[in-house]
Structure formats: C-alpha cells, structure tokens
Amino acid sequence: MTVIIGADTPPKPRKDIGGFDAIEARIDAIASNPGSAAEAARELVTIGEEILECWIKARGEDPVDEEREGFRLIALHRQGARGEPSFNACRETVRELAYHYNLITLDPSHPDTEKRLRLAVMVAKHLCLFVSGKMQVAGLGEFCCSSRPLRSDGQ
Amino acid sequence: MADKSKPKTYQEVGYYPGCALEGTGHAYNRSTKAVAGKLGLKLKEVSNWNCCGAMEVKNIDPKIQTYLSARVLSNAAHLDKVDVVMAPCNGCYHNLKKAEYDLTYDPESRAVVDRLSTKAGHAAFEPGQAKTIHALDWIKEAIGEDGLRERTRGKLAGLKVANYYGCMYTRPRHIFPEKDQGPGSESTSEPHFMDDLLAAAGAENVDFPLKTACCGGAHTLSDSDTSTKLVLNILQAAEACGAEVIATECPTCHTGLEMHQVRAEKRFGVKTTVKIMYFTQLLGLALGIKPRKLGVQENISDAMELILEKQLQS
Numbered sequence: 001m002t003v004i005i006g007a008d009t010p011p012k013p014r015k016d017i018g019g020f021d022a023i024e025a026r027i028d029a030i031a032s033n034p035g036s037a038a039e040a041a042r043e044l045v046t047i048g049e050e051i052l053e054c055w056i057k058a059r060g061e062d063p064v065d066e067e068r069e070g071f072r073l074i075a076l077h078r079q080g081a082r083g084e085p086s087f088n089a090c091r092e093t094v095r096e097l098a099y100h101y102n103l104i105t106l107d108p109s110h111p112d113t114e115k116r117l118r119l120a121v122m123v124a125k126h127l128c129l130f131v132s133g134k135m136q137v138a139g140l141g142e143f144c145c146s147s148r149p150l151r152s153d154g155q
Numbered sequence: 156m157a158d159k160s161k162p163k164t165y166q167e168v169g170y171y172p173g174c175a176l177e178g179t180g181h182a183y184n185r186s187t188k189a190v191a192g193k194l195g196l197k198l199k200e201v202s203n204w205n206c207c208g209a210m211e212v213k214n215i216d217p218k219i220q221t222y223l224s225a226r227v228l229s230n231a232a233h234l235d236k237v238d239v240v241m242a243p244c245n246g247c248y249h250n251l252k253k254a255e256y257d258l259t260y261d262p263e264s265r266a267v268v269d270r271l272s273t274k275a276g277h278a279a280f281e282p283g284q285a286k287t288i289h290a291l292d293w294i295k296e297a298i299g300e301d302g303l304r305e306r307t308r309g310k311l312a313g314l315k316v317a318n319y320y321g322c323m324y325t326r327p328r329h330i331f332p333e334k335d336q337g338p339g340s341e342s343t344s345e346p347h348f349m350d351d352l353l354a355a356a357g358a359e360n361v362d363f364p365l366k367t368a369c370c371g372g373a374h375t376l377s378d379s380d381t382s383t384k385l386v387l388n389i390l391q392a393a394e395a396c397g398a399e400v401i402a403t404e405c406p407t408c409h410t411g412l413e414m415h416q417v418r419a420e421k422r423f424g425v426k427t428t429v430k431i432m433y434f435t436q437l438l439g440l441a442l443g444i445k446p447r448k449l450g451v452q453e454n455i456s457d458a459m460e461l462i463l464e465k466q467l468q469s
Contacts (some may be wrong), residue, residue, distance in 0.1 A: 089322040089369045092344060096364040115395065119364050122392040126385065130369050133381040 020054070020132035023047060027128060031121045037113045041104040044124045045073055048097050051124075051131050052076035055087070058135060071098045090130045096123045165297040169237035169285065170198035171227055173247035174206050180244065180406025182450030186435035187243050187290060189449055193442045194306070196297050198241070201227055202234040207242075207250040210373060218267040224254035225268045228287070229280035243290035243435075245323040245405035249330070251287040256330040258282050289324065290435065291348040291404055292341070300355035307441040309357030314465050316437070317363040317398035317429070318349040319389065321370055321408040349404055349434050356441035361396040365389050370411045383422060386415035390427040399461060400430040402437055409433060413455035431456040440467040 026047060034040040049072055053063040056079055068075040077094040081087040100120035104113055176184035191198050204227050206212070208220025228251060231240045242248040257264040259282045272279035288296075294303075325331065325343035334341045341348050346367065350360045368389060371382030389412065393401050403409040412431045420426045432454065439449040446452070446462055462468050 085327050088326055092367045093365070093369075095344070100364065118395050119392060122388050122395065123364050126365060126368050126388050126392075129371075129381055129385050129388065133371065133374050133378060133385070136378055136381065 020051075020128055020135070023051060024125065024128050024132075027121060027125050031118070034117055034121075036108075037117050038105045038108045040117055041101045041120055044120050045071070045097060045101050048073050048094065048124055048127055049076055051128050052080050052094075055080045055131050055135065059084075069098070071101075073098055087134070090127055093123055093127050093130065097127065163297065165196070165239060165241070165288070165293050167197035167199060167237070168288070168293060169231040169235055169240040170200045171204055171207075171231070171240050171242045171247060171251070172200065173204075173242060173244045174209070175244050175246070175406035175410075179410045182453040183243055183406050183409065183433045183435060185448070185450035185453070186433055186439050189444050190294070190435050190439050190442065193439070193444055194294070194298055194302075196293075199235055199237055201231045201240065203230055207247045209246050209250065213250070218264055219271075220250060221254045221257050221264045222268045222271045224250045225258060225280040226272070226275070226277065227251065228254065228285045229272065229278055232280065232284035233278045238285050240285050240287050241290060241293045242287055243404070244407070245289075245321050246407060248287060248289045249323045249326075252330045254280075255282050255287060289404070291324075291352065294352055294438070295348050300351055303352060303355040303438070303441075307356040307438075310441040310443070310467065311353060311356045311358035311437060311465075314358045314437075314467070315361055315397050315399045316353055316358045317361050317393035317396055317401045318353065318366055318434075319363070319370075319393075319401050319403055319408060319412070320346045320349065320367050321372075321403075321405045322367055324405065325367060349402055353402060353434060353437060356438055358437065361393070361398045363393060363396050363398065365392045370408045371415075372407045372411045375411065375414075379418070380422070382411065383415045383418045386412055387419040387423065387425060387427070390416055390419070390429055391425075393429050394427060398429055400432050400437070400458065402432060402434040404434050416456065430458040430461050432458055440469075443469045445469055
C-alpha cells in the first residue's frame with residue numbers, strides 16, 4: 001500500500017507571507033489568458049522580480065536596481081543568494097525565465113512561441129513556489145536541502 | 156565506433172549505496188547493479204558503511220556530517236583499497252564531495268574528523284586517498300556514449316525523455332572542481348551527462364526547463380502542499396515538453412516525484428500521466444535487461460504499459 005503524506009488530512013491554513021498567493025494567481029491568469037506573448041513574457045519577468053524582491057526585503061535589504069546580463073531579475077537573484085548559498089537552488093530557474101523571455105521576445109512569431117510561453121509560466125510558478133516555501137518556514141528552519149545548519153560552530 | 160585508444164577508467168569502483176538505496180530507492184540500487192553486471196563493471200560495496208549525515212545531521216552539526224562522510228571514504232580507501240567511490244544518490248554524492256572539500260580547505264573540519272576518527276579507532280580520511288563520483292560520471296567514463304551506442308543499438312528510439320537532475324547534483328559549484336572544465340566535462344548550469352547517456356541509447360531528450368529545479372524534497376513533511384505544487388509543476392512542464400518519461404538520478408527526487416504525483420491527484424484533482432524512472436532502469440532496458448531485474452515493478456509510477464507500448468521489454 002502506498003502511503004501519501006497528508007493526502008487525506010484537510011489543508012492547513014497557510015499564511016500568505018509576502019502576498020505569494022496573489023502573485024501565483026497573476027501567473028495563473030497569464031496562463032489562462034496570455035494575450036500578446038511578448039507582453040506576457042515581460043509580465044512574467046516583472047513578476048519574477050517581485051518574487052525576488054519579497055525575499056530580499058524580508059532579509060532587511062533594499063532590492064538593487066542594477067542589471068546583470070541585461071536582466072534586473074538576475075541581479076536580484078545574485079543579491080538574494082549573497083550569504084545564502086541555498087538560494088542558488090533557484091538560480092537556474094531564474095535564468096530559465098530570462099532565457100524564455102529572450103526566446104519569446106526575440107521572435108514572437110516563431111511557431112513554438114505558444115509552447116515557450118506555457119513553459120515560461122511554469123518556470124515563473126516554480127520560482128514563486130520555491131521562494132514562498134522558503135519564506136513560509138522562515139524562523140522554523142531552512143527549507144532547502146543545502147540548508148544552513150542550526151549549529152554552525154561544529155562544537 | 157568506440158574510441159579504442161581511450162584508457163578504460165572506473166572499471167572497478169567502490170560502491171556507496173547509502174541509506175536511501177536500501178529503502179525507498181531500492182529499485183535504483185537494483186538497476187544500478189544490474190547495469191553494472193551487464194556492462195562488466197565491478198562494484199565493490201564499501202565495507203561497513205554508514206549514513207553520510209544527509210540533511211538530518213548536517214542541519215544540526217555540519218562537522219559531524221563531514222566526519223560521517225569522511226568515515227565512508229576512509230573505509231573505502233583503507234579497508235577496500237579503492238580510490239574511487241561511486242555514490243548514486245545526489246545527497247550522498249553531495250555530502251561526500253563536500254567532505255573532500257572541507258577536509259582540504261577547512262582546518263576546523265580537519266581537526267574534528269581527526270579527533271573523531273581517533274576516538275572511533277580508524278584511520279582518518281585524507282583528501283586524495285579516494286574521490287567521489289556520481290553514477291552518471293561512472294557510466295560516462297567507464298563505458299561512454301560510443302560504448303553504449305554499440306551495446307544498445309538505439310533501443311530507446313522513439314522514447315521522449317525529460318532528464319531531471321534535481322538541485323543537489325551541481326550545487327554548490329565549488330565542491331565540484333571537475334565540473335565546468337570545458338568540452339567533455341559536466342556543466343553545473345546545464346547538466347547533460349544523463350541526456351548524453353540516454354541519447355546514446357536512442358532516447359529523444361526533450362528541452363526541459365526545470366531539469367535542476369527544486370523538487371521540494373526537504374519540505375515534504377513541513378509543508379506538503381508546497382512540495383506537491385513544486386512537483387506538479389515539474390511533471391506538467393515535462394508533459395508540456397512532450398516527455399513520456401522523466402528520468403531521475405536521485406532516490407529522493409525520484410520518490411518525491413512519484414509520491415507527489417499521486418498526492419497531486421488526490422489533493423488538487425490534477426492528474427499527470429508522465430512516467431518516472433531511474434536512468435539506470437532506462438539504460439538497463441536498452442541493454443536488454445528484463446524490467447523485473449531493474450525493479451520497475453517497485454516504482455510507484457507504473458511504467459509497464461509504456462515499456463510494452465515502446466517495445467522496450469526483452
């Protein structure tokens with residue numbers, strides 16, 4: 001018999017730290033009604049920036065305005081990962097979002113644009129879920145498999 | 156054709172299955188051994204191995220985790236006389252690599268490992284006495300794509316695969332000095348060893364944007380819904396890319412994908428049909444090994460129908 005953790009228990013009320021439920025809803029809205037692919041891709045990158053801003057602000061920092069490799073999104077991720085190596089678990093997710101933005105906006109009439117946008121939506125959603133997960137457990141321990149230890153002095 | 160001039164490496168390696176491969180990842184253990192047997196590669200299980208310290212110990216005291224991983228490497232080097240230890244689990248692989256790194260660069264870790272090794276009555280591990288590799292490195296080096304191509308004759312042709320590496324196979328970059336070394340080496344930003352091996356066996360790899368994304372493994376107990384949503388996103392992305400199967404190379408990721416695939420349907424009413432299989436199971440099928448010997452029946456994700464449909468069964 002397969003035991004699925006918590007499958008039959010009622011959902012626990014979850015505190016929406018940083019407004020991630022609203023962000024997730026915006027991503028879902030783009031998925032269901034994308035409109036212009038290029039505009040939707042831009043909006044997804046903006047959402048990605050907002051997600052990272054939530055993380056950075058929660059750490060008591062001001063999000064940077066600079067760009068890395070042409071993206072503020074990437075600069076924000078670098079800032080968010082500073083002193084927090086486990087945050088690099090979403091490094092490639094951030095870069096995939098930038099990559100899909102490039103694919104879509106550089107050639108919006110490409111036959112794969114619809115598929116690319118669908119994947120960009122999923123990548124943005126993954127970033128949202130990952131960062132919200134980290135925020136959710138803040139103060140209780142770390143979310144990530146490469147987490148910072150409770151005792152780091154080794155004594 | 157295989158490159159006959161290339162020296163054969165990793166023909167016999169120390170094998171560190173780790174705890175997961177004796178439990179939830181049993182099919183990974185089974186398929187890894189079956190593939191080794193078929194390829195004529197020898198696995199010498201590390202004598203009296205212990206837990207690598209995984210996340211549980213590391214989250215309390217990382218130096219103890221370093222010691223636990225170092226003890227595994229010490230046993231391999233001193234008891235088994237091997238200089239390469241192959242760890243198929245991403246968590247074990249990560250921890251053993253980290254121990255190698257910490258013992259090289261962190262005097263405090265060195266002191267703790269020396270003290271505990273003396274107390275336990277075994278030789279302390281010294282970096283360089285044995286090195287850790289992943290199962291992907293092992294097959295890539297020991298057999299290579301050409302060798303696989305010769306042995307499998309495109310058996311996986313027509314099978315669309317999304318290769319999922321998880322987030323620990325390449326992170327943090329500094330503990331993997333052999334990666335990002337140009338052509339032929341593994342990439343930490345765009346890993347491809349699994350893609351290479353399965354393509355050599357004939358599989359069609361899809362362009363999958365979440366190949367190193369977090370599976371929410373560590374969150375399974377504390378916030379199951381987020382883990383389920385993360386996995387569901389991975390499964391749906393794989394399906395959107397046209398994948399019929401997700402190939403895995405980590406027992407934790409694999410179990411997480413399988414469990415949360417079921418849970419996503421129960422909890423959120425979202426059904427996904429993409430199958431989840433260890434890359435060693437897929438390579439085993441390509442090599443003509445029977446599904447049962449590869450532990451396919453042990454998977455929660457039932458891939459038998461797909462195996463029959465694609466005529467992958469010998």
